[in-house]
Amino acid sequence: MKGIGFAFFALGVLCALIGMAWGIQMSATANHALSPAHAHLNLIGWVTMALMGAYYTLTPAAASTRLAKIHLALTTAGVIIIVPGIVMALTQQGETAAKIGSVLTIAGMICFGVNVLRHGLGAKTAP
Template identity: 30%
Template sequence: MGAKWIKIAVLYFALGIGYGLFMHYTIQLKWAATHAHINLVGWVSAAIIGLIYSVYKDAGETTLAKAQFWLFNIGLPFLLLGMIFIYVDVPRGVMEFCVSGGGSAVALSVVLFVVNVYKNIKPKT
């Protein structure tokens, strides 16, 4: 799973750079929170998780790790879209669904990650 996380992370990295350029050239700084989430949650968090699962391969191959991967990578795009929808004319219910649903999925994936780390990563002797 480590390699999958790292590959997803670099996609978020490219998206974050592109989004930052969009903000710069349009001088639309109201999008800063979304930009930060793309870079910190998408790029940095996913990359660190990928590195951890590359070092501790057994933890990266558990059912918890697989469920975490899918929850994170389905939830985060919804969260990011919802954050964009805050400033775009869409029905409030759509925005709330994306922010709440996506955010909850990402939060649950973090809980699964914590459980997986404590359950399956042992000190090396």
């Protein structure tokens, strides 16, 4: 069954592919002005989401919670909003989206932290 761990991994891979293509585009044009947004896409979108997917795959009790679903929603929304928000901030179009994305991203990490503290790590059975 494809659960929350798979969802985190799949979204992470999507972010990695977009980030790689963006990196190639920056290299080809020799324009690295948006590299902070590119870095956030890769670190939050790929690395962090893949690690979260691994955790939920290894800890099914945590994956089966409502909090895990909220976590996925917050983290996904955070990445979707923070990356263009950083682009907007870098191009002097305002910082509001970057701020909203940052709050959503940290809220997602708080959810993750609570789940880790509640469930630990390991293949315990879901309640």
